[in-house]
Amino acid sequence: MSETEHLRLKLRGDILAALGMLARRDRALLKGALDVCERSVVHRFAHYLTSIVESGNDPFYDGMNVDCEYNRLKEGKAIDAKRLGGELVYPDVIIHDRDGRTKNFCVLEFKKDGREIWAGSGKLVKVDEEKLMKFTNPELCSFYYDFGVYVVLNRKGPNSDSPYVSMTWFHKGKRFAPNDECVPLILKVPTHKTDSGEGRGQSVAANG
Secondary structure, three states: OOHHHHHHHHHHHHHHHHHHHHHHHOHHHHOOOOOOOHHHHHHHHHHHHHHHHOOOOOHHHOOOEEEEOOOEEEEOOEEEEOEEOOEEOOOOEEEEOOOOOOOOOEEEEEEEOHHHHHHOOOHHHHHHHHHHHHHOOOOOOOOOOOEEEEEEEEOOOOOOOOOEEEEEEEEOOEEOOOOEEEEEOOOOOOOOEOOOOOEOHHHOOOOO
16 A cells, blocks of 8 residues: 555545544434524534544644634744635635645535536536635645545435535645545444544544
């Protein structure tokens, strides 16, 4: 297994763990009755991802933070807005080092209820995918990220009433690895806890 694939699988596990926490503790946000805006769901996901990344339990994440719609770029003492192709950008969620470019690990873009998006014109999907290709391309983005992930959250799986997620991966400006299609967010009792009191790993979501 390559180092890149090893990192992707680690990241995948942590993303699914955070999504599993979201499904257990904030299930109402994933139900159609409330019809909450996408930002409400993303905020709670970022909260749970923070409990993993910033827990201090994993040396890999030392110096990294989780932020929503963060668009500042710091170089030495200079601070500027992040731009992509001359336009200001506000990525949904990022895992990065706020003090520089050395640890821009992952950028995530979210969509809620992806079935409606896929059944429609597909424009929203295309825009986000193009953005992630640019975010992960060192030739197009000076603050490029190692991985980009397009996350589609759905209220119900195709064969169950449980929520599920699909993820499309990007690396070096291209689609990377097989897509994760219809991964169920299984509501199980956690096997061990993070700082937020929630479990991680196989008790949270399917790893297949």
